Amino acid sequence: MRRKVYVTGSRPDIRVPFQEVGLGGGEPPVRLYDTSGPEGDDPPPRIRAGWIAERGPGDRVSQLHHARRGVVTPEMEFAAIREGTDPELVRAEIAAGRAILPANVNHPESEPMVIGNRFLVKINANIGTSAVSDSTAAEVEKLRWATRWGADTVMDLSTGRNIHETREHVIRNSAVPIGTVPLYQALEEVGGEPARLDWEVYRDTVIAQAEQGVDYMTVHAGVRLAHVPLAAERVTGIVSRGGSIMAAWCLAHHEENFLHTHFRELCEIFARYDVAFSLGDGLRPGSIADANDAAQFAELDTLGELTRIAWEYDVQVMVEGPGHVPMHKIKENVDRQQEVCGQAPFYTLGPLTTDVAPAYDHITSAIGAAVIGAFGTAMLCYVTPKEHLGLPDRDDVKEGVIAYKIAAHAADLAKGHPGAQARDDALSKARFEFRWEDQFALSLDPDRARSYHDATLPAAPAKTAHFCSMCGPKFCSMRISHDLKGYAEQGMRRKSREFTEGGGRVYLPVVE
């Protein structure tokens, strides 16, 4: 029912992938945004190589640089076609800093996508090796798996051994932008002792990763020396790994965070590769008790200052947000970030809306993610069921991605995003007309939807039968609704007579 199709843009080498869902019942096919990349095990083609070569090298090769000069790049057009919107809107939003198009010139394999409040809400999936699990092949498999289910970007948070090799494999196999936290590798370079970190080690790590093609990097430059004491009395202190590393460095040296003091040099490097900043929220709250506190908002003010500095260098910026936040405190997070950071895209981890459900934090956080997405957050970093407990495996990655696709789509509907409801309407119409195969094909997880249906009604004919697996064969909602339509058209008494003469039998519905 689903097949990959390509829409060609203004030039033949702009070929934008979609998943096309063919439908029965005389319904037109539905085209779905596609992040799945190449089928099979082949690495993705270098679709951007020509576009990058045409523009040539320079000190400022970023999409923001071109957008500000009024140029609609092939990347912008590609992203616009995926979004079903005007390429000029993509350019204008990038130029204004309200959107980013993460596209390192050394990652030509990436299929351009745009992150911003005016566009579809995106989701990120984290993968990465650790001290207790470090198979490179497993990470590449997680990458393919995450993008198959809809991850728009993937962050490689590898620690431990083989960080560089793992990342090389991940980038070369990725059709989605790849993000990293360079601090993790820098810490490995100095034997895992934060006090031994310095600007030179960090800078060299960033350059090495930029050369590989990392599209955006989380930089914890907002954890300033003066902010650290603000976290001292928290219930959960500093829960961001990067944040605690930099806080430790500040403690050890009693100096300002070297990422903050060297931020402009970092901007010059990022500008040469079109690496986008993901300004890390190292002081984000790790519990409901710590939400929206002084430490968090002091750092946010700094991130606003850093956003404007990055823009001076034509470097694209998004800003990271929490974390753990109860529902009534979510809106303030978006409003303050948008005000303080000049409407740069907001990129939040959840937030988790309660602390009491370890093993279900994909759900506690999908609630917060949907709410914060509806308020204008541009990208949602997924949380898996293993959050706080262990390392996500393949199944956890899928659970996290699906939960976040739900949150992102619910937010798109709440924002009234053009066209977002078409998929809901097509699926609901299929459901109501008992086109089971269409309902499965339009769902976020056709495999599981089918298996759940088959668990109750295994027989193949059931897929086309006009009854549902809850009510059984005696009833269905089809006929009553057809009666209703005729009834509305032809008037009450006559239909009543026909209906009674027809036996007065009706069918019961799908839901309840």
Next chain:
Amino acid sequence: MRRKVYVTGSRPDIRVPFQEVGLGGGEPPVRLYDTSGPEGDDPPPRIRAGWIAERGPGDRVSQLHHARRGVVTPEMEFAAIREGTDPELVRAEIAAGRAILPANVNHPESEPMVIGNRFLVKINANIGTSAVSDSTAAEVEKLRWATRWGADTVMDLSTGRNIHETREHVIRNSAVPIGTVPLYQALEEVGGEPARLDWEVYRDTVIAQAEQGVDYMTVHAGVRLAHVPLAAERVTGIVSRGGSIMAAWCLAHHEENFLHTHFRELCEIFARYDVAFSLGDGLRPGSIADANDAAQFAELDTLGELTRIAWEYDVQVMVEGPGHVPMHKIKENVDRQQEVCGQAPFYTLGPLTTDVAPAYDHITSAIGAAVIGAFGTAMLCYVTPKEHLGLPDRDDVKEGVIAYKIAAHAADLAKGHPGAQARDDALSKARFEFRWEDQFALSLDPDRARSYHDATLPAAPAKTAHFCSMCGPKFCSMRISHDLKGYAEQGMRRKSREFTEGGGRVYLPVVE
């Protein structure tokens, strides 16, 4: 770590159960609201038998009747102790119609609980046999299972054979209020043909169920003849089973819904048993496209009229709500219901915030449930992963209950419910201090939290080790945070020196 304890009220036969969680680290124990009922297979004791006998029989035996006369019943005190609030508040809210305490005089086994905006958000789990699955034992097992995980009430939606016997077993084994939809059984009595339904058959069914001890009944009296055409042009028509049955009856007879014309007689019956109305939303939307439409709100207006009629008879009332609603249209549902229905408790099914995720509708709807709960909905009817696809099994019931406990608790936090955050704070403190056993014991699902932790770090010592299963043994967030505390207390330079002399080693955190 957990044990059942009882708090005795103003008389020795008021013994209120709690789950007490003993904690390490010198922390005081935490008491959790307990719905689990008797341990083992024994039926629950008839704790209310004496209280009911003391009050004696009458035409109006409802909690509302007594509340209006200024009487705080033992049931009200019991519910107040569970909520950690003043019994007088419970009485006053019931008297005002803003809360209900479902307590059929023939269900003395039920542990009193209160449903209202001023109290903890409650959740309902649906069970019930069907034409394709009708094991009475299985339903009793689902009941115990659902209440073990936190279901505050259970609705028996059985259809097919053995409805009466199944319900008898469910009620006698239930320590939580039981709800039903009498129309389902009445339809069976007339061979499944809605046109053959009449008031007498329905009335006799209601009386039989009231005699058994059903605590609240869904009555679809709001589906009026004039409303039916309003649903004709919907994408998903009428998706409520009860709604479509009554719409069919209206079509067949071209008469007003007999539940509406005989509503006062129904009130007289309910008043004699203290059965509470759950006024059914037979015209609720079954898709995003149909949310908040004319049919839905026309029925809601009727439910408001019926609420006031029921109150004339001292009958307790809650009002059912949707269904499928995008996030931006949720608030209007609560606001209109509260206004139109005189602030009677709202009881909603989800709502699902998107239609595109069959097999994950416990998540699509937990998002909507959390949001509508935060806006003032008093009870949330769960949705399982099998919604739209098949019949929920034991695992589905648990997934649905946990997802809804999360939604209800997130809503309690958002409403600033007194004491709601204590569990979050205790768990987060345990997490931060690496008291793993305490973290598990305080979580909604200790079994799964433990198993996920063990999947990464199986060794028993890991439960007490001061490091987390994500970062591995090298790092943890404890020490940096302790450094931070001392640092805040003792000043910056001195701590900096101590820190460096101490090796400058810090630990990384739990999250990220």
